[in-house]
Amino acid sequence: MIAPIQIVEERTIGPTLGPQNITQGLEACLWGLVASIVFMVAWYQKFGLIATMALIANLVLIIGIMSMLPGATLTMPGIAGIVLTLAVAVDANVLINERIKEELRNGRTVQQAIHEGYRGAFSSIVDANVTTLIIAIILYAVGTGSIKGFSITTAIGIATSMFTAIIGTRAVVNLLYGGKRIDKLSI
Numbered sequence: 001m002i003a004p005i006q007i008v009e010e011r012t013i014g015p016t017l018g019p020q021n022i023t024q025g026l027e028a029c030l031w032g033l034v035a036s037i038v039f040m041v042a043w044y045q046k047f048g049l050i051a052t053m054a055l056i057a058n059l060v061l062i063i064g065i066m067s068m069l070p071g072a073t074l075t076m077p078g079i080a081g082i083v084l085t086l087a088v089a090v091d092a093n094v095l096i097n098e099r100i101k102e103e104l105r106n107g108r109t110v111q112q113a114i115h116e117g118y119r120g121a122f123s124s125i126v127d128a129n130v131t132t133l134i135i136a137i138i139l140y141a142v143g144t145g146s147i148k149g150f151s152i153t154t155a156i157g158i159a160t161s162m163f164t165a166i167i168g169t170r171a172v173v174n175l176l177y178g179g180k181r182i183d184k185l186s187i
Helices: 017-068 076-105 110-142 146-177
Strands: none
Touching: 017 076, 017 146, 076 110, 076 146, 110 146
């Protein structure tokens, strides 16, 4: 038996809607980035600034890698992939910073707290990102068109966010605090 179809509404979309959606998507990405930056700096002070630098570096890396891909076009699903990976990058920095705070509360020295904070958060960050990467690969394998664009952007973003959150922030923290006798952290 064939199910009846009843058309409720029909619209014709003109060519101006695409650029308008892209502009709105980029604005949403920008405001999400600003909100994340404000939160990180307000909550984690200097470590929030370090996380913010990593977040901006992550965004630059994603766009840079996307620009090197032949035929890559930034679409709404691609913007959604970027926004998703920025959220994942913020999450990784929150995990690291909270672990450092926890280690400080447990009486560790500043150097021990930083080391244990990164070490303790590492497995959680890798687990979360690897599972998301597996889903992105599956989406690419079975998806078409815009779904593939979303999965490519998400996969690139996952790789760059892991690099910036784990290696990038650790390098800056080591540059600022490594080998120094510090009694208190701005976190």
